[in-house]
Amino acid sequence: MNIILLGPPGAGKGTQAQRLVEERGMVQLSTGDMLREARTSGTEMGNKVAAIMDAGQLVTDEIVIGLIEEKIQHGSAGGFIFDGFPRTLGQADALNELLSRNGAELGAVILLEVDDDTLVKRIVNRAAEAAAAGKPVRADDNEESVKIRLMEYYKKTSPLIGYYYAKGNLKTVDGLQSMDQVAADIEKVLA
Secondary structure, eight states: OEEEEEOOTTSSHHHHHHHHHHHHOOEEEEHHHHHHHHHTSOSHHHHHHHHHHHTTOOOOHHHHHHHHHHHHTTOOTTOEEEESOOOSHHHHHHHHHHHHHTTOOEEEEEEEEOOHHHHHHHHHHHHHHHHHTTOOOOTTOSHHHHHHHHHHHHHHTTHHHHHHHHHTOEEEEETTSOHHHHHHHHHHHHO
């Protein structure tokens, strides 16, 4: 089964995707991870991605779609988890085309709903904890960048909620619950 995890930055998409990878053998396609990987690659594309991310903006559809297409072409028996993709209606249409070309379809779209103030605190605290533990901290995990990322998310990504609702794929999960409860609710959607 191929699924999309929707929700603003810091909603727990990556955490829940990792659980699905471990428990169901799915392959997580995290655009955030792919973009961070590209960012540190030192390539021309990586430098372009770095400049966009440092400004707290979203990268272009063309860049993201190219990265996703490379991964989809390798296939996955357990299905894919799209984490942070699609972010726009254009990307949603491109994903439909990519899946169709590869003989696959979308099983569910799971929206992790969270409160914005809680999100900002969660991300800033995550960065502070990482720094205190000597772990790497994302350059854009500060309050100002997070608020810019949230604004971009709402402007560009919220139309996807109506898009997938109209298609009958959308399921909502309260992302402020414990990680285990969120995972249990996602499992009910996938059952």
